[in-house]
Amino acid sequence: IVSEGLAALAFTGVEVNLVLFLKLVLRHSNAQAANTFATWMGTLNICTLLGAFLSDSYLGRFQTCVLFQTVLVLGLVLLSLTAQVFMLKPGGCGRTGRVCDEPSRLRAGSFYLSIYLLALGSGAVEPALASLGSDQSETEDEKTAFFSYYYVALNLGSMVAETVLVYVEGSGRWVLAFWISTGCAVSALVFLLGGVSKYRRIEPSGNPVSRFCQVFVACVRKRNLEAPSSGAELHESDPDGRQQRLPHTHDFKRLDRAAMMTPSEKTMLSLKGQTPSPWHLCTVTQVEEVKCVLRLIPIWLCIIVASVAFAQVLSLFVEQGTTMNTKIRSFEIPPASMIIFDIITISTFIICYKKILSRKRQIESPSELQRIGVGMAVSILAMIVAGLVERNRLKHADRGEETSSLSIFWQVPQYVLVGISEALINVAQWEFFTSQISDGLKSLGLGLSMSSTALGSYLCSIIVSLVMKVSSRNGKAGWIPPNLNEGHLDRFFFLSGALIACDLVLFVACAKRFKCIQVLKKDNTEK
Structure with missing residues (x-):
């Protein structure tokens, strides 16, 4: 919770006045600044998909948090150094009425690299950090309490940035504000690592996207088969109900072909006790998962x-x-x-x-x-x-x-x-x-x-x-x-x-x- 609050403060300290920085330091027009900001925010939020995918499929939540909080720190360090050494020329510029000299392409490129590292680090860590925190809860009430405190921490961090750091940046002291954000990001990483021996960790469960693709591949391979008249003819595993199962539904009927059993697949299942490749035969639950997403x-x-x-x-x-x-x-x-x-x-x-x-x-x-x-x-x-x-x-x-x-x-x-x-x-x-x-x-x-x-x-x-x-x-x-x-x-x-x-x-x-x-x-x- 503390790590999230500090990370939110660090990120928001840059986000909240980025449009003004683009106008006063990089000399963007209003439309250019609005476009650059919207594209940057879009990239930030797209990176949440990357973080969620890696944490659940390969790295695990804790490793994902450490990796991308480190990226967040690197982005802020580069931004602070770029602003301090290259961009705020002449001295005292960067405030309303005092526009800076237009930076060279190399210096502007360094700035854009830093803010997109910041977007990658901040965006990708969000779903992993929230999931890691909820993993420490044993009951639903504890999970509800965690998410409430998590949200409060996020807002408190943002509020501090949008009052204190906004005032610092508004007076033209961009470098000081960026280094404060960097210090908060480093502190967030330290707090995260401080509980490394106490965290309850859940192992990655595999790539969920591959199951999605398996349904389409199996469906294409069986495109010439006649669609089944009922769900009883379709393949389903885990009869004891140890895993969550979804019942057959009647929309998107073409996808049901992925769970249809060919004679050879029936032989493999009944006589040889073998399971066909999921790229050839999927379960009803797999097909219904895809239908859920399509809905x-x-x-x-x-x-x-x-x-x-x-x-x-x-x-x-x-x-x-x-x-x-x-x-x-x-x-x-x-x-x-x-x-x-x-x-x-x-x-x-x-x-x-x-x-x-x-x-x-x-x-x-x-x-x-x-x-x-x-x-x-x-x-x-x-x-x-x-x-x-x-x-x-x-x-x-x-x-x-x-x-x-x-x-x-x-x-x-x-x-x-x-x-x-x-x-x-x-x-x-x-x-x-x-x-x-x-x-x-x-x-x-x-x-x-x-x-x-x-x-x-x-x-x-x-x-x-x-x-x-x-x-x-x-x-x-x-x-x-x-x-x-x-x-x-x-x-x-x-x-x-x-x-x-x-x-x-x-x-x-x-x-x-x-x-x-x-x-x-x-x-x-x-x-």
């Missing part, structure tokens, strides 16, 4: 589109904030620190939501899909509010300048709404993707839920590029120009809201058609 894909695709709103919090929201009035008397508020309202909202909403449900147990709690749908509706509202705030900001824009007299606290509602949306969608999809898939593919379910945010970031980057390409024709400034006072960021927010609204309609249609997973108990009854 999840439409829901997963809808969540990817909804995640476009989350990708804007640390990019376009921050860029919008930099053009607003950030002063309270003599104190200047770093625009990136406004995300603290997002974090506080997420934590407060989840705690209050759980307490309300625990007090009113007679009320049936909303299902995971219902919570995801409500979260999408809230994200639409967040985009509309962000667009209205931007229109109001433009009315107060200073002529000939890049700033506006409108207070940055007008952004609070959009951060709060995005926080509620994140709490509803992310927590619900975690529960949904792990509950609607078999035990043998839990890591794949976890990877799918985490990768939705990643692909949402990539989608946001693509949308920004397309919007700028279309809106900047005929010499126009475009919707997201370097000077936002000359653009129409409000239209982009409204476009995002409209896109998520269309996505919500598709999501409701998919949710109504979704069939929940069934599991065979030891007495062969379904649950």
Whole structure:
């Protein structure tokens, strides 16, 4: 738990102001900075798939945590050295109003290498570290308590970074902030290694993706066979029920061929006592595992589109904030620190939501899909509010300048709404993707839920590029120009809201058609 809190502090210290660093130090435009950030965040979240795969298949959870926390440290060390030695030239640059000299390609390449090492280390360690912690729990109550404390630690670490380190970076002391993040990452690794002799370790269970591929290969090999009329004709092993089994279902019937037994395979099983290769004959449970994943894909695709709103919090929201009035008397508020309202909202909403449900147990709690749908509706509202705030900001824009007299606290509602949306969608999809898939593919379910945010970031980057390409024709400034006072960021927010609204309609249609997973108990009854 302590290791996660420190690692979150280290990572967030770089993440929260990366857009400003790109603009002030690497001299990126608003659109370039937003695209670079979205791509980087997408890579970060895709790396969670790599971490989940390696921890469950080959390395084990502890070794995966040590490996990628070391990568995290190396990335931060390289970033700190690159910023200190090469990038912050001339001295005192890197703050609002004092842009640095444009770095050479070699120096910029060193910077990009460092932040992508950071993305690899931070992204890949997340599923492994959470799983390692839950492995130490013996009861369901202990696991629930662990994940609660784990989430609190993550948010506390992020909150410290988004208040203390954001202020340090906002004053132009980037090198100091990066070295503080590096120290926290080293401390996180030390705390992790401190319990090496006490951890309960679970051995890797093998490659879950190979079982997925075996079904398709076996199905293709038997493509000329006639589909079976009932599940009783299909192959299943483990009759004693020592392992989790899934009953046969009637959708995706073509895949059932993978579990059909040819005469030669029947002979091998009944007379010779041999088991055919899984690349030729699969079990019903294997086939049903694939069906479970295929049923999840439409829901997963809808969540990817909804995640476009989350990708804007640390990019376009921050860029919008930099053009607003950030002063309270003599104190200047770093625009990136406004995300603290997002974090506080997420934590407060989840705690209050759980307490309300625990007090009113007679009320049936909303299902995971219902919570995801409500979260999408809230994200639409967040985009509309962000667009209205931007229109109001433009009315107060200073002529000939890049700033506006409108207070940055007008952004609070959009951060709060995005926080509620994140709490509803992310927590619900975690529960949904792990509950609607078999035990043998839990890591794949976890990877799918985490990768939705990643692909949402990539989608946001693509949308920004397309919007700028279309809106900047005929010499126009475009919707997201370097000077936002000359653009129409409000239209982009409204476009995002409209896109998520269309996505919500598709999501409701998919949710109504979704069939929940069934599991065979030891007495062969379904649950």
